[in-house]
Amino acid sequence: MNYSSLARMRQSGNMETEASIAINPVWNRLFIASRKNFTLVLFSILLCSLIYYLLGLLSFHYSSQVHGVPAIWLPSGLALFMVLLGGYRFVLVPLLGMTLLVIQQQYPLPLALGAVAGATLESFLPVLLLRMLGFEPRLERIRDVMLFVAFGTVLGPLLAASAGVLGLSFYAPPDLLSWSDSWLAWWLAGSVGCLVLAGLLLVWATSISDGVTARCRLFLFSLLSGVALASMLSLFDAAAGRLSLIQFAVVPLVVIAATYCGRQGSVLLGAGALAALLVTMQYVSPGAQGLSGHSLMTLNLALIWVASFTGLVVASAYSERGAGALYAYQAKHDGLTRLINRPTFERRLERAIVSARQAGRSQVHALMFIDLDDFKRVNDQFGHATGDLVLRKLAELLESQVRNRDTVARLGGDEFVVLLENCSRDSSRQMAVRIGSKVRGLLIPVGTANCQVTASIGVVPIGADTGGLDSILSAADEAHYRAKSGGKNQVHYGYSEGVSEEC
Structure with missing residues (x-):
């Protein structure tokens, strides 16, 4: 499933397609163009009315021999979809389409008026209520599905069935049982048409990419x-x-x-x-x-x-x-590098500090602070896109060099940290030197040139005498600053003489 581009329709009462609805490019071009060109608006309405009419003829083919009502009414789904995404101007689609159908079917005037009025209300009123309630046509939330079913597939066909049966009552002999059967069949036909066809069109139109x-x-x-x-x-x-x-x-x-x-x-x-x-x-x-x-x-x-x-x-x-x-x-997680972000890392670091105090040794863990040298020059010379690529490549490199139990995070900008758990002084030194060497060997092709970076790395122990979160981060920052002020592209160790177990 693709969960990106979660579009929102928040403005209620808007007469046109909401700009915040992410829809398929085909429908997007149609609706945008129809707002700017009156001729295209008229053509779109007439074309949709013709399709409505043809779907109506197909539906009449499945009329029940008991009460004469179509068993399925597909035009209702088309009308609901067009008004919902295209705007209230497309209310003319069921109005014109149903008018053609009642003329073709030679309906008596009361029944014809009821059918036309019902078809128009079936698409207009539900859409009005849906927009007032902030309905999102993507149907990706249970709330939106319930709103769509309640108003689009229940209330709308209910109005159409009621208007149609009311028109039927003006010329047919009063038969409550027959009318109730006709009303139920009318409602079910429109409801299935709205749920199946409008649902299919909405999902297709709001699917930006094929997931x-x-x-x-x-x-x-x-x-x-x-x-x-x-x-x-x-x-x-x-x-x-x-x-x-x-x-x-x-x-x-x-x-x-x-x-x-x-x-x-x-x-x-x-x-x-x-x-x-x-x-x-x-x-x-x-x-x-x-x-x-x-x-x-x-x-x-x-x-x-x-x-x-x-x-x-x-x-x-x-x-x-x-x-x-x-x-x-x-x-x-950090959006660019996919590493864990600072708040998440700080929670893990706090747990590491507590465990180090409980262990009672001078060094239990180690914290490595990594800062790229002259990273601003990379952005200025090669562009920010290349700078972002360098950060992503560095994140991949760091994750490939540490153990499964270690934690790599991006603090922000070009600053990274690595929490080395259960790691001795010598092991953390070796790992820092190895990472510095790997960073120097990181080449990013940019056109005919290569972008190469170096890093200044500071390492500090985490043991029984370690202070709080802020103090250990400040110590690691100070260690990296000493590496940078000492000539860059090097490692500075802020260690005491105590040595713990090797990794």
Whole structure:
């Protein structure tokens, strides 16, 4: 999983795409250009309205023979996505698209008005509430997934279903049971469309870089095949008069994809399950489904809804855990060299001082203070990028020269420290000399030239008589200063005569 570029959408009520949302370059260019060019705005709205219309025709192909409501309503997902990322101007997309659909379907005027009003409210009001609550479209936090589901896939379709059934009541005979069935089917169709299609588009649009490895793609393909097979077998079993439970396998498969491949895997398998269901329905007539009316289709759609929702929650939970681990790592490490930072090092040094006092010897540990000579000249002559490279190379060199139990840290700038635990005077001297020699041999190619640096190193003991944290750091700093004032590129030892055990 890639946890870098955690974009934030904090401004509420903004009528346009938030600048702080990190989105895919393709969508970014589209939305930015559509804000500057009225012709492109109009073209984008008309194009999206046409796509909305075509998705509507596809959805009408799966209308129930019981109540005439489409079993799945894909346009709702497209409209929610466009308004959420493109701005409120794209509310015209469901308005125009649904108008074309009700004309094509020859809806009575009350039902047509209800359908158009419902489709418009379905995308406008949820987006308004989501932006007011600081929703982030990346769906990487459980909070954002819950907001998306509550407002985008529950409240929005609820408004559309209510407006549509209200329009239906003006010309259809009053039948509460029929209306309730129609309302539920209308809501489920729009909710699945929003959750699956809008979820897929949001994840795709907000994925700045492809963090899915080749192995993960192969794994996803295998799971996708399993989801498609489960959907097909369940319907074919129903056509043969057998009620199969294999369709329930969709839920664990989507959860597995979310666990190992994140939000990309979750939405991809949810969309794959829906596509497999729609394709399979072409070959299974309603009368051969083995269940009354549209109940099998409803059951499969409900399972896809549950699987998609669960997958997004699982993926966001893993994302938050990974982000928390990343933040914890960054709080303890230097961003440039990846060495531990000063606060973390000071805590380790304090523990070493306590252990040295308990041991009661003149030297138990040693502290090495390393400062590059004339590092400003490197930055001035070769540039700060080369200077940063030198610091990273030095960090790698130091880690390669010390033992596993030793600690290397960057205090800041070109100052490094090494805590040598359970190390004698002679061993620490040998290690300091070896490190100084290795630093002299460190060559950084810069164009046709080489950047070479040296270091002044100060070493002090940590024993029973050692003072506190500040005093030992000051002593190490003083030792390194003496090495630098003595001609640079050398080691100064601030040791007493006592000798402890060899490393």
